[in-house]
Amino acid sequence: MTSSDHAPLNAKHLTITAPSPWVCRFAPLIRQGGDVLDVACGGGRHARYLLHRGHPVTMLDRDVEPVRDLAVDSRAEIIEADLEIGDPLPLEGRRFAAIVVVNYLYRPLLPQLIDHLDQQGVLIYETFARGNERFNRPRNPDHLLKSGELLEIVRERLQVVAYEHGIVDEGVLPGVKQRICAVKTPPAPDRDDGEPEPVRLFSQ
Numbered sequence: 029m030t031s032s033d034h035a036p037l038n039a040k041h042l043t044i045t046a047p048s049p050w051v052c053r054f055a056p057l058i059r060q061g062g063d064v065l066d067v068a069c070g071g072g073r074h075a076r077y078l079l080h081r082g083h084p085v086t087m088l089d090r091d092v093e094p095v096r097d098l099a100v101d102s103r104a105e106i107i108e109a110d111l112e113i114g115d116p117l118p119l120e121g122r123r124f125a126a127i128v129v130v131n132y133l134y135r136p137l138l139p140q141l142i143d144h145l146d147q148q149g150v151l152i153y154e155t156f157a158r159g160n161e162r163f164n165r166p167r168n169p170d171h172l173l174k175s176g177e178l179l180e181i182v183r184e185r186l187q188v189v190a191y192e193h194g195i196v197d198e199g200v201l202p203g204v205k206q207r208i209c210a211v212k213t214p215p216a217p218d219r220d221d222g223e224p225e226p227v228r229l230f231s232q
């Protein structure tokens with residue numbers, strides 16, 4: 029999201045403090061007290077929510093001023109980094125119990141993110157998708173997921189717990205969105221068909 033396509037969206041984002049309902053819905057799947065990575069954290073609405081739930085949180089963004097206030101929390105790690113210059117993520121050897129990405133897309137990062145998930149690690153991803161250009165910014169196809177794209181990215185690497193794609197017309201940033209929750213699960217040891225253990229869900 030480097031182009032001016034996103035400038036007003038980014039500014040608007042800083043006014044949104046409530047976490048995404050998609051993140052709240054799947055946060056209970058994250059191992060209790062497990063480390064979480066918030067990619068392109070913006071004002072840190074998800075980092076704040078997850079810190080409140082008892083998770084240490086690492087935040088990545090090229091502009092970390094909006095989360096500077098969190099530096100007083102010893103469980104909060106703030107990393108200033110441009111994620112789109114081709115460098116590996118500044119997280120060598122680190123694994124997370126969950127990775128959260130909301131309203132940000134830079135395709136080359138996606139396989140790397142999966143590498144940084146622990147066993148049982150949860151990917152919670154939500155961003156705008158094709159069709160959004162009819163409603164709102166972002167309109168640049170580089171910043172809009174294709175139909176099924178998140179499913180394709182996690183295929184054979186993560187177990188999909190939930191996926192949605194469509195028009196979301198509530199909230200401060202309505203539009204066409206795609207969202208996934210998927211878990212890194214090894215094949216179940218007692219099966220011979222390579223299927224993973226099912227993930228334990230929870231009642232709402």
Ligand SMILES: C[S@@+](CC[C@H](N)C(=O)[O-])C[C@H]1O[C@@H](n2cnc3c(N)ncnc32)[C@H](O)[C@@H]1O
Nearest residue numbers: 029041068069070089090091110111112130131
């Ligand atoms: C639309 S905001 C989303 C913020 C947050 N995830 C949320 O949902 O509130 C997009 C964020 O991506 C960050 N960003 C855009 N391009 C980036 C880059 N090249 N490297 C790192 N962060 C970037 C912006 O600074 C901004 O905080």
